[in-house]
Amino acid sequence: MMLRIKRVPTVVSNYQKDEAEEGARRVEGCGRNCLNQCCIPGAKLPLYAFKKRNVNNGDTGVPGHDKREPPVAFLDSLLLGEWEDRMQRGLFRYDVTACETKVIPGQYGFIAQLNEGRHLKKRPTEFRVDKVLQPFDSSKFNFTKVGQEEVLFRFEASEDGEVHFFPSAPIDVENSPSVVAINVSPIEYGHVLLIPRIFERLPQRIDRESFLLALHMAAEAGSPYFRLGYNSLGAFATINHLHFQAYYLAVTFPIEKAPTKKISTLNAEVKVSELLNYPVRGLVFEGGNTLEDLSYTVSDACICLQENNVPYNVLISDCGKRIFLLPQCYAEKQALGEVSAEVLDTQVNPAVWEISGHMVLKRKKDYDEASDENAWKLLAEVSLSEERFQEVNALIFEHIASGNNENENLPEDPEVKPRSHEEVDATINKSSHAAMVGETQECIVLQ
Amino acid sequence: MESELGLIEQSFISRYSLWVQEALGELPDSFTITDPWISGHPIVFASKEFLKMSGYSKNEVVGRNGRVFQGPGTCRRSVMEVREAIRDERAVQVNLLNYRKDGTPFWMLFHMCPVFGKEDGRVVHFVGVQVPISRKPRRAGGRNGVGLCEEGSRMSEIVYGSCRKEVCFDSLVDLGRVLSLESALDDADSRGFNIEESCEASDVEKTRAATAIDNILSVLTHYSELTGRLVCGKRCNLCGKVSSFLKIADDCTFCLLRYDCVAFRTDSHLPDMPIVYASDAFFKLTGYARHEVLGCNCRFLSGADTDPSMIYRIKESIQNETACTVRILNYRKDKSSFWNLLHISPIRNASGKIAYFVGVQMEEGCKNQVENGLSPEMRQLSAVGAVRIAVRSLTMGAGSSKS
Numbered sequence: 116m117m118l119r120i121k122r123v124p125t126v127v128s129n130y131q132k133d134e135a136e137e138g139a140r141r142v143e144g145c146g147r148n149c150l151n152q153c154c155i156p157g158a159k160l161p162l163y164a165f166k167k168r169n170v171n172n173g174d175t176g177v178p179g180h181d182k183r184e185p186p187v188a189f190l191d192s193l194l195l196g197e198w199e200d201r202m203q204r205g206l207f208r209y210d211v212t213a214c215e216t217k218v219i220p221g222q223y224g225f226i227a228q229l230n231e232g233r234h235l236k237k238r239p240t241e242f243r244v245d246k247v248l249q250p251f252d253s254s255k256f257n258f259t260k261v262g263q264e265e266v267l268f269r270f271e272a273s274e275d276g277e278v279h280f281f282p283s284a285p286i287d288v289e290n291s292p293s294v295v296a297i298n299v300s301p302i303e304y305g306h307v308l309l310i311p312r313i314f315e316r317l318p319q320r321i322d323r324e325s326f327l328l329a330l331h332m333a334a335e336a337g338s339p340y341f342r343l344g345y346n347s348l349g350a351f352a353t354i355n356h357l358h359f360q361a362y363y364l365a366v367t368f369p370i371e372k373a374p375t376k377k378i379s380t381l382n383a384e385v386k387v388s389e390l391l392n393y394p395v396r397g398l399v400f401e402g403g404n405t406l407e408d409l410s411y412t413v414s415d416a417c418i419c420l421q422e423n424n425v426p427y428n429v430l431i432s433d434c435g436k437r438i439f440l441l442p443q444c445y446a447e448k449q450a451l452g453e454v455s456a457e458v459l460d461t462q463v464n465p466a467v468w469e470i471s472g473h474m475v476l477k478r479k480k481d482y483d484e485a486s487d488e489n490a491w492k493l494l495a496e497v498s499l500s501e502e503r504f505q506e507v508n509a510l511i512f513e514h515i516a517s518g519n520n521e522n523e524n525l526p527e528d529p530e531v532k533p534r535s536h537e538e539v540d541a542t543i544n545k546s547s548h549a550a551m552v553g554e555t556q557e558c559i560v561l562q
Numbered sequence: 563m564e565s566e567l568g569l570i571e572q573s574f575i576s577r578y579s580l581w582v583q584e585a586l587g588e589l590p591d592s593f594t595i596t597d598p599w600i601s602g603h604p605i606v607f608a609s610k611e612f613l614k615m616s617g618y619s620k621n622e623v624v625g626r627n628g629r630v631f632q633g634p635g636t637c638r639r640s641v642m643e644v645r646e647a648i649r650d651e652r653a654v655q656v657n658l659l660n661y662r663k664d665g666t667p668f669w670m671l672f673h674m675c676p677v678f679g680k681e682d683g684r685v686v687h688f689v690g691v692q693v694p695i696s697r698k699p700r701r702a703g704g705r706n707g708v709g710l711c712e713e714g715s716r717m718s719e720i721v722y723g724s725c726r727k728e729v730c731f732d733s734l735v736d737l738g739r740v741l742s743l744e745s746a747l748d749d750a751d752s753r754g755f756n757i758e759e760s761c762e763a764s765d766v767e768k769t770r771a772a773t774a775i776d777n778i779l780s781v782l783t784h785y786s787e788l789t790g791r792l793v794c795g796k797r798c799n800l801c802g803k804v805s806s807f808l809k810i811a812d813d814c815t816f817c818l819l820r821y822d823c824v825a826f827r828t829d830s831h832l833p834d835m836p837i838v839y840a841s842d843a844f845f846k847l848t849g850y851a852r853h854e855v856l857g858c859n860c861r862f863l864s865g866a867d868t869d870p871s872m873i874y875r876i877k878e879s880i881q882n883e884t885a886c887t888v889r890i891l892n893y894r895k896d897k898s899s900f901w902n903l904l905h906i907s908p909i910r911n912a913s914g915k916i917a918y919f920v921g922v923q924m925e926e927g928c929k930n931q932v933e934n935g936l937s938p939e940m941r942q943l944s945a946v947g948a949v950r951i952a953v954r955s956l957t958m959g960a961g962s963s964k965s
Contacts, residue, residue: 189936195947196940203885203907203943212950213914218958226958280935304951340951365955 118245118450122464123234124353126208127298127308128261148263150313155286158263160294162284163193164273165335189280190335194295195363197267198305201297206264208232211301221487223369223393226473229482233300233475234462244349244446247421251318257356258296258310266296267307270332288314293328298360302468302475306362309343317357319348320421321429326414329359330406333435340365342432344467345417349426350443351466359431360467369472369490370439371432375399378508381515383408389508390439394494395470396504397441398511406435412515413438419514425507428467441470442507445497458493465497570606570625573597577679577686577793578785583607585781588853591774592692594628595677598648598685602627612692617663628690633661644674651676651685655771657695657763669695671763673771677782680792687793689782691774693767769836773820776838777856784852814945815843816922818953819860821880821908834859835880835919841945847925849895860921863902865893876906883908883916889926901926905942909950911957920949 130149148154201207209232216228243249251257269292273279286292291312298306309332311317311325329343343361346352375388378398386402398416403409413429420427420442430439445465448454461481463469474490476482481489499507574582574595586595592611596603608623616623616631632641640656647654653675661667674690763771779794786793817840836857845852848863855862864873872890879886885907892902903924911917922942936944 191948192936192941192944194944195951196936196942196944199943199947199950200940210910212910212954215914216912216954216958282935282937304947304954340955363951365951366958 116245117243118447119241119243120446120450121239121241122353123238124240124242125233125298126300127354128256128258128265128296129206129208129299130260130262130265131256150259150261150263150266150286152288154263155288158286159283160263160266160286161193161197161268162279162281163190163268163270163335164279164281165190165270165331166276166278167272167331189278190332191338191341193268193280194307194336194341195305198297198307201264201267204264206297206299207301208299211304211306215482217485218366219485219487219490221490223372223472223487224367225369225485225487225490226364226366227482227485228302228473228475229479230302230475231477231479233302234477242353242446244426244450245424247347247349247424247426248320249318249348249355251316251355253316256354257316258294258308258313258354258358259316261296265299266294268295269293270295270309270328272328272331291315295332301362302473303362303364305341306360309359309361311357311359319346319352319355319357321345321347321414321417323411323414325357326417327407327410329431330410330435330438332359332361333431334406336361337434338363339433341434342368342430342471344431344471345429346466347417347421347426347428349424349446350428351446351464364473368430368432369393370395370397370430370470371437379512381412383412385409385412387412394491395441395443395498396501397439397470398508400438400440401436409435409438413440415515416440416511419511420507423507423510425510428470430467430471432471439471441467441497442499442504443470443497444499444503448496454496458496461493463493465493470494470497569600570597570604573600573687574606577789577791578782579788581788582781582785585785585853586778589774589777589781591777592694593774593778594623594690594692595778596628596688596690598688603648606687615662615668615692615694616660622663631660633659633665633667635659635667636661640672644672647674648688653775655763655768657761659761660692669761671695671767671771673768673775675775675779677779677793680794687782689775689778691771691778693763693771693774695761695763695767773836773838773857776836777853780839780852780856814841814922814941815847815924816841816920816945816949817844817855817860818909818949819919819921821916821919838918844923847894847900847923848892854895863892865891865897865899867891867899868893876904879906880908880919892923903938903942905946907946909946909953912954913957917957918953920946922946 130147145151145153148158150158202210211230214228214230214232216226219225219227269284269286271293291314293309293311294313296308296310298308309329311328317325329345333341333343341361341363343359345359348355370390370393373393374391376391377386377388379387380402381387383404384402385400385408388399388401390397390399400409400413400416403412417427417429417440420440425442426444426446427440427442429441432439443465445454449459462477463474463481468475472490474485474493476485498504574597586607587610589609590611591609592615593609594605594612595607597606600606604625604627605623608618608620613620613623629641636659637657640658643656644654644658653673655671655673657669658672659667659669671693672690673693674688676685677687677689678684679686782793817837819835820838821835836859837855838857840852840855845855848855850862861873868891872888875886875888876890885905887903887905890902890904891899892904893899903926905922905924907920907922908916909918909920922945924938924942
């Protein structure tokens with residue numbers, strides 16, 4: 116059986132057309148300065164090369180430990196400056212700072228934003244939500260199709276271990292550059308996409324190397340209000356080309372305020388806790404002797420989830436020192452018709468930002484009526500049940516404990532090999548999925 | 563008595579360092595600062611102008627509660643409004659009738675706001691500004707105020723001067739916000755006072771009160787950095803970190819101007835746009851001190867050889883609410899001139915309305931601007947971005963007690 120939902124995909128690039136139009140537009144030497152072979156020779160971009168950190172600077176209390184930091188807030192300045200430049204050049208579909216926003220009174224202070232422009236002018240598209248891993252499909256929109264003006268800079272590890280900045284470096288396709296591009300439908304100021312090794316055309320799937328890159332970006336930006344997020348397929352990612360999102364919002368997110376309970380300390384002092392008293396159940400990872408320790412533990416947990424076909428979201432918060440991992444089941448429930456009409460009506464897609472407490476609302480009515488209670492109601496639909504959450508946790512810990520989940524430091528096998536849904540169900544054999552087994556008809560939900 | 567005064571001194575100095583008194587002393591406004599944590603909620607600081615207006619000496623005022631300035635004619639409802647604002651820990655602006663030491667009454671606009679400690683978000687003080695209300699028939703205020711605005715930076719002196727005779731002040735102190743990002747005019751509009759007051763503050767007076775609050779908060783914020791016990795005018799424990807956004811930008815030379823689009827649309831002359839925040843680099847470049855700049859219009863940077871057509875272009879872009887970059891000859895405090903590559907851009911608050919303009923200055927040919935490889939233009943733009951984020955976040959009303 117196949118589960119699908121229909122939703123309006125987010126337009127992240129000005130070169131992203133409805134799929135039907137896409138085919139017709141692709142012409143050799145397209146002349147629109149894209150990132151494909153036709154236009155890339157001779158193209159240049161700023162390059163920010165970060166220093167690989169051996170020690171997790173998480174405890175920034177330790178002063179001066181090999182911390183040559185000339186570019187204080189340098190990535191910050193670069194990103195903000197480039198983003199403002201694109202804003203003044205009019206590359207965004209709307210001025211996000213003109214979107215009304217407020218903190219909803221309540222224990223956690225959920226943040227509501229009224230964004231009526233984000234979902235306009237785009238037809239609803241069907242998304243398959245029951246497969247977390249799907250192969251890359253080059254016929255669909257991917258980030259090599261964006262215009263060069265939408266790309267802000269390259270973000271890569273430095274080769275000599277020092278921070279470098281080159282205002283204009285050639286784009287060498289062979290060297291697997293990772294880039295930061297604007298999202299033309301921003302949900303806050305500075306909304307960008309980090310696309311690891313863009314030309315390798317990786318599907319939306321976490322691997323150790325890419326996740327470490329994302330963590331480095333959070334650490335380099337060095338602002339607690341610049342967070343990165345990840346949505347797996349089936350958890351509201353709309354583009355199956357590996358990417359992380361990030362933006363600035365100088366407010367503490369509700370999920371960051373929620374209390375936690377420590378579950379366990381893993382190898383290399385990585386601490387794992389469980390969120391308490393928060394509408395969505397999830398795990399919090401922090402600590403670790405090095406940034407890599409923390410990164411590998413979380414990416415292994417993500418790999419476990421995706422291999423077991425559990426949709427999930429990740430929030431990288433506090434400059435990369437705290438990472439929230441949130442398995443979710445909203446899209447699946449939606450496809451099965453199990454989400455209440457009241458919640459569905461809001462057309463809110465609970466991706467990583469919404470789950471973290473930043474609610475982007477499409478209707479004025481929902482914005483005006485936004486309340487703590489409504490936020491909890493929506494997010495409660497996203498969360499796994501306690502029973503299912505514990506099952507998933509068990510899977511994660513087993514996976515991490517077994518170690519060597521991935522060949523260390525080797526690029527992983529580019530081939531996608533998701534387990535089939537049936538396989539997963541057989542493995543997990545848990546109740547909440549049982550309803551789906553054996554059904555053959557497709558459930559399509561119109562949003 | 564001795565110990566209580568010690569407590570008062572401590573309340574103030576431990577938070578803002580010894581030097582704050584001097585800095586506050588340089589502000590021209592009439593204001594008081596109170597500490598709600600000391601029994602009786604006493605005044606812990608009173609400005610010179612306040613003492614002058616009220617006729618009391620410092621020792622007669624510090625340690626006492628503001629209610630001593632009220633009298634038989636003081637409207638109880640207004641007093642209650644203030645009391646409620648203190649209880650709710652929010653800002654308030656009311657017209658109040660107060661009494662001098664010699665028993666003569668005077669009308670003033672009382673604007674009060676809380677000051678929050680960043681470490682725990684708790685209220686640490688209240689700041690109250692007292693702006694004398696000039697005697698005019700009700701409702702005459704608005705137009706008149708705009709007229710005064712045309713005088714530009716001279717405005718405050720004029721208003722101030724005319725008020726000297728009927729000095730007023732008041733009991734409570736007011737607040738401010740760190741950057742005082744909420745527009746005073748917005749506040750004034752939303753606070754409908756529909757009372758049988760014989761005296762009503764004009765928009766100019768309201769703006770003036772709000773500007774004074776901004777300036778005081780700015781001083782308090784600045785000096786709290788010296789002690790590490792940071793304060794801010796918004797109740798949100800993130801303020802400390804929010805200002806870190808501006809720290810990024812503090813390497814850049816910029817100032818933030820309050821903007822009121824309604825005033826711009828209804829008046830063919832440009833109303834004043836007071837500076838509500840300026841970066842340290844701004845003071846370094848221009849040679850002015852914080853208190854000399856806050857509340858003023860940027861035109862003090864212009865001088866004899868400044869090209870009027872550039873000023874016109876700036877006005878035009880403000881009127882059109884668009885960004886622009888000009889090369890303009892500016893003057894420092896010491897009269898020396900420099901070529902300023904000025905970028906200005908409208909800044910929206912959390913409601914999506916243009917509430918400020920940011921002006922990012924860059925001295926042409928200044929070498930130390932290229933240090934880390936980012937072009938000066940890029941650094942200007944990043945300052946604009948940082949200001950956008952800070953303003954948006956600070957005006958979101960995090961944790962506001964008003965639901």
